[in-house]
Amino acid sequence: MQNNYMTSEDPLDLERIRSILIRLEDTIIFALIERAQFSLNSKIYERGAFQELKDIGFDGSWLEWFLKETESFQAKARRYTSPDEYPFTPADQLPPPILSGNGIPKILFPNKINVNPSIYAFYTRSVVPRITSQATLELASVKRAKGIVGTSEYEDDGNYGSTATLDIELLQAISKRVHYGKFVAESKFRSSPSTFIPHILKPNPTALAELITKPLVERAVLARLFKKASLYGQDIGADGEPKRVPIIGENNEYQKLWKLDVESVRELFERWIIPLTKEVEVEYLLHRLDGLSQEQIDNLSKK
Numbered sequence: 001m002q003n004n005y006m007t008s009e010d011p012l013d014l015e016r017i018r019s020i021l022i023r024l025e026d027t028i029i030f031a032l033i034e035r036a037q038f039s040l041n042s043k044i045y046e047r048g049a050f051q052e053l054k055d056i057g058f059d060g061s062w063l064e065w066f067l068k069e070t071e072s073f074q075a076k077a078r079r080y081t082s083p084d085e086y087p088f089t090p091a092d093q094l095p096p097p098i099l100s101g102n103g104i105p106k107i108l109f110p111n112k113i114n115v116n117p118s119i120y121a122f123y124t125r126s127v128v129p130r131i132t133s134q135a136t137l138e139l140a141s142v143k144r145a146k147g148i149v150g151t152s153e154y155e156d157d158g159n160y161g162s163t164a165t166l167d168i169e170l171l172q173a174i175s176k177r178v179h180y181g182k183f184v185a186e187s188k189f190r191s192s193p194s195t196f197i198p199h200i201l202k203p204n205p206t207a208l209a210e211l212i213t214k215p216l217v218e219r220a221v222l223a224r225l226f227k228k229a230s231l232y233g234q235d236i237g238a239d240g241e242p243k244r245v246p247i248i249g250e251n252n253e254y255q256k257l258w259k260l261d262v263e264s265v266r267e268l269f270e271r272w273i274i275p276l277t278k279e280v281e282v283e284y285l286l287h288r289l290d291g292l293s294q295e296q297i298d299n300l301s302k303k
């Protein structure tokens, strides 16, 4: 079943856009599960931590280098001509596409919004430490149950390539989810331009934020995420049953093992992804009339 912004009959149908957001939740949860299997590996986020990178003339962090190399290839394959794909590497450092044109109909109003610097910051500073510390605790509890003490090797496992590859998958999935806010905003705008136009002409981000906010939808998103994470995050053994370890100090009591801290998934969306999606929506709307003539605006106002 194909389901992206290009293949639907009406790419701006809000329910269709929301179904894409729902699918991206799964992509993000599964990528979080994969990333949580590795240690924090904080070295890959520190600029200048690898002499080998300095030797080849790269000043940034290991992850920034990975992004630049990966995105350079993807830029050549015209990934970033698509309106739902945005690079983390500054555009002037990426090569042009080798294919001309992109065959993609213009659905969005022209804009320059790219909130990836914010995504990169919260992801590296808050999300990775949060999901890997849980995994570290789980492993530590298994070790303690086995009578082995110590957790330090779980903070750096040396898998810098695998870790950065998974980080990029996650960053790109989160970025797509957040920038889909542009499609949501365009859809909401077109359904009632006259509601938005006064707050765009006399820029009022607070009023626009109120107009695009749907508390019931947000609550449903968070409840669904908690359910999904509780299902996908369980560690299932070879026998098809959830894995368990004995609780220390309790006779015959066991706790389930998790591949991911379920609460961290909801927190990621509640604290970061939804607020940033809304920021994208508001920013997009603020510039929705840029360059339009008075006549064009008047015509839109009649709708």
Ligand SMILES: O=C(O)C(=O)C[C@]1(C(=O)O)C=C[C@@H](O)C=C1
Binding pocket: 018, 021, 184, 212, 213, 214, 215, 217, 218, 221, 273, 274, 275, 277, 278, 281
């Ligand atoms: O579904 C919408 O209407 C959106 O704007 C998306 C979203 C979200 O990020 O999940 C953001 C703001 C709304 O309050 C509800 C949900």
